[in-house]
Amino acid sequence: MCCLLLVARDCIMFVLVDMVDTVRISPWDFHKRLNDAIAEELNKKLANKVVYNVGLCICLYDITKMDDSFIFPGDGASHTKVNFRYVVFHPFLDEVLVGKIKYCSQEGVHVTMGFFDDILIPPESLQQPAKFDEAEQVWLWEYETDEGAHDLYMDQGEEIRFRVTDEVFVDTSPTGPATATEDTAAQPGQSTGPPPEAAVEKKEAPYTLLGTISEPGLGLLSWWNN
Amino acid sequence: MLSNFEIFKLLTDLKEQRKDSGKNKHSVGQQNLNTIMYETLKYLSKTPCSRQSPEIVKEFLTTMMPHKLTKAEKLQVLNHRPQTAVEIQLMVEESEERLSEEQIEELIQTIAEILPGDPEQENKTPAEMEEAAENS
Numbered sequence A: 001m002c003c004l005l006l007v008a009r010d011c012i013m014f015v016l017v018d019m020v021d022t023v024r025i026s027p028w029d030f031h032k033r034l035n036d037a038i039a040e041e042l043n044k045k046l047a048n049k050v051v052y053n054v055g056l057c058i059c060l061y062d063i064t065k066m067d068d069s070f071i072f073p074g075d076g077a078s079h080t081k082v083n084f085r086y087v088v089f090h091p092f093l094d095e096v097l098v099g100k101i102k103y104c105s106q107e108g109v110h111v112t113m114g115f116f117d118d119i120l121i122p123p124e125s126l127q128q129p130a131k132f133d134e135a136e137q138v139w140l141w142e143y144e145t146d147e148g149a150h151d152l153y154m155d156q157g158e159e160i161r162f163r164v165t166d167e168v169f170v171d172t173s174p175t176g177p178a179t180a181t182e183d184t185a186a187q188p189g190q191s192t193g194p195p196p197e198a199a200v201e202k203k204e205a206p207y208t209l210l211g212t213i214s215e216p217g218l219g220l221l222s223w224w225n226n
Numbered sequence B: 001m002l003s004n005f006e007i008f009k010l011l012t013d014l015k016e017q018r019k020d021s022g023k024n025k026h027s028v029g030q031q032n033l034n035t036i037m038y039e040t041l042k043y044l045s046k047t048p049c050s051r052q053s054p055e056i057v058k059e060f061l062t063t064m065m066p067h068k069l070t071k072a073e074k075l076q077v078l079n080h081r082p083q084t085a086v087e088i089q090l091m092v093e094e095s096e097e098r099l100s101e102e103q104i105e106e107l108i109q110t111i112a113e114i115l116p117g118d119p120e121q122e123n124k125t126p127a128e129m130e131e132a133a134e135n136s
Helices: A034-046 B004-020 B022-026 B028-045 B054-067 B071-080 B085-091 B101-114 B126-135
Strands: A004-012 A014-025 A055-071 A078-089 A096-105 A108-112 A119-121 A130-133 A138-145 A148-153 A159-169 A207-212
Touching: A004 B071, A014 A034, A014 A055, A034 A055, A034 A078, A034 B028, A055 B004, A055 B028, A096 B071, A108 A159, A119 A159, B004 B028, B004 B071, B054 B071, B054 B101, B071 B085, B085 B101
Parallel strands: A119 A207
Antiparallel strands: A004 A014, A014 A078, A055 A078, A096 A108, A096 A159, A108 A119, A130 A138, A138 A148, A159 A207
């Protein structure tokens, strides 16, 4: 992607990011107002997509500068260099957010915000002591009171308040074709090499947030509301 | 400064605009924008920012000036509308040192007064609500 990032204005949860890109407009869209065609192309390219080290792009905020459009030989489409600002979901470190519990696993509690799904609260960041109930596949907080331990379950669908502790960006751009390794040179008469395990890649989320709920006020909203 | 309210307003306006654009918005290329807009609006409509307006935000920021909170802290309060001391302590760094108990109470009061709350949540005493509405 030929997007160049200039400045990110830090604000809360949603950030305005200055970007530069050359937008290609096909000839059949020439009847549209240039600004509308450009806005459409930018949204088509970026909306609901994660930009590496930037965040989840939501929608175009505005166009700040537009250079002249060019038509290159051999391609009937016009190319326009555009400076614009895009609304990006990128919470800051330590920000407090509210989401819903998607499901629990050995890895921790998976939280979703509807428009963003890849939020994980690892077991060490849960209110302690915490236990994973294998049968019900749910994490629970063994809350100690004077009357004894009270198990607070972290059920699916419950609203949960958490603090952002870390973010992980994974570059999921396609890699080139796998290069043949030296020892797969099959000799006549021998069986073929090891099964192509590498062909089935594990799908990794391009942008993951790690959170914590081990603080007063964090965790299920129902724990703290009277 | 970009609060949740501004994003909510931006997406709501964009949605209105796209309603008038006709069939174009269902083309394959626009699906991603539709999805993200729908989900983000769904999320934000359940937060305090959906009940805010530019005037409310302005009034809130003016009233908050003497409390000397940072921009990030004010924005978090605006977006979450904390109602208890515990929530305030989550959003304001070192709140025990910077704010006294009375100041925290005052803050909670100010927030409750200026930022509109969830009508469902506050319907616990419908008789009192009706009375207040009549008197206003």
